[in-house]
Every structure is written in C-alpha cells, then in structure tokens.
Amino acid sequence: xxxxxxxxxxxxxxxxxxxxxxxxxxxxxxxxxxxxxxxxxxxxxxxxxxxxxxxxxxxxxxxxxxxxxxxxxxxxxxxxxxxxxxxxxxxxxxxxxxxxxxxxxxxxxxxxxxxxxxxxxxxxxxxxxxxxxxxxxxxxxxxxxxxxxxxxxxxxxxxxxxxxxxx
Numbered sequence: 792x793x794x795x796x797x798x799x800x801x802x803x804x805x806x807x808x809x810x811x812x813x814x815x816x817x818x819x820x821x822x823x824x825x826x827x828x829x830x831x832x833x834x835x836x837x838x839x840x841x842x843x844x845x846x847x848x849x850x851x852x853x854x855x856x857x858x859x860x861x862x863x864x865x866x867x868x869x870x871x872x873x874x875x876x877x878x879x880x881x882x883x884x885x886x887x888x889x890x891x892x893x894x895x896x897x898x899x900x901x902x903x904x905x906x907x908x909x910x911x912x913x914x915x916x917x918x919x920x921x922x923x924x925x926x927x928x929x930x931x932x933x934x935x936x937x938x939x940x941x942x943x944x945x946x947x948x949x950x951x952x953x954x955x956x957x958x
Contacts, residue, residue, distance in 0.1 A: 821854030832859055835891040835906070840882050848878045848892050852903065855894050860901070862955055869934045870903060870953060876927035877905040877949050885909035887946075900936070900952050908946040 824847050829836040832855045838844040852874045856867040874892070881890040890907040915928045931938050935951035 817850065818854060818858060821850045821858075824850055825854070830859075831855060831892045831894045831903075832896065835893050837889050837891050838878075840885070840887045840890055840907075842879075842882055844882065844890075845875050845878045848874050848905075851892065852894070856901070860896050862901070866901075866953060866955055870901065873931050873934055873951050874903050874905070876931055877903070877951070880913060880927055880949070881905050881907045884911065884913075896955075899956075900954050902950055902952045904948050904950040906943075906946060906948040910942060910947055912940050912942070912947065913949055 849871045852871050856870050885907040887907045893904045895902040918929045938951040940949045
C-alpha cells in the first residue's frame with residue numbers, strides 16, 4: 792500500500808474465507824449485466840473504461856462460455872482470465888471513455904474481441920521472474936491459440952482465439 796511500506800497491517804479477526812463461484816448468483820448477476828449492457832455473443836457491448844468493467848467482462852464471458860455455449864470449465868477459466876487482461880489493457884493504456892466487448896463462436900473455436908479508440912498497438916514484452924506487472928499479453932500468448940490486434944480507421948480491436956471441441 793502506498794505510504795504504508797514497512798508498517799505492519801492489522802489483521803481482521805476470524806478466519807479468511809476464499810471467494811467461491813456460486814453458479815446461481817453468478818448467473819443472476821450475468822443476466823443483470825446482459826440486461827443492462829447487452830449480450831457480447833449477439834453484438835458489440837459497450838462498457839465504461841473503468842477498472843470495475845473488468846469484473847463485468849469476466850462475468851459476461853463466464854456466462855456466455857459456460858452457460859450459453861456449453862463449453863467446459865477450463866476453456867471458461869482461460870477465457871475469463873484473458874478477457875480480463877485485454878480489458879485491463881484497454882482501461883489502463885488507451886485513455887478511452889468506453890470500449891466494446893464482442894464474442895464469436897465458430898466451428899472449432901471461439902474468438903473474443905476488445906475494441907477501443909486508441910491506435911496504439913499492444914506489445915508483448917519479455918517477462919522476468921520478479922516482474923510485478925506486464926504479464927497480461929504473456930498470458931494471452933500462452934493460453935490462447937492465436938491473438939492479435941487489428942487497426943481500424945478509429946482505433947483497434949485486440950482479440951484472442953481458442954480452439955474448442957464442438958459437441
């Protein structure tokens with residue numbers, strides 16, 4: 792914490808409880824988000840460029856990948872992590888007020904896109920063991936099958952694709 796280096800922080804009483812994914816609660820919150828913002832599997836969903844939007848994007852991704860598309864939990868877990876990284880980059884590095892989220896399902900793969908008005912391209916940097924930041928695109932590179940950024944006249948779309956087994 793800024794300004795508190797070297798000072799012991801008070802501990803909360805009682806035991807720590809890990810946050811758990813509760814399908815009914817998460818589905819309800821995802822459906823509320825879809826009602827407010829739209830379904831990214833059906834069209835572009837505009838989200839405010841705020842840190843809290845990463846949680847919305849994760850929730851929408853979890854719902855679409857697991858519930859709507861019926862894909863497995865590992866695919867959903869990776870997609871949620873990677874969308875969080877792309878959204879985080881859009882929020883931190885673009886200066887945009889809004890970005891859009893879009894998800895596509897095609898035979899044998901899914902594609903998730905984050906579009907923002909910046910034409911600055913993401914850069915995959917080498918990651919060292921003790922680095923405390925800069926791992927986002929490294930994770931996207933390792934966990935996705937393909938990723939990239941497409942320039943548009945007004946901004947860019949950063950995307951990743953993952954292979955999936957069609958049922």
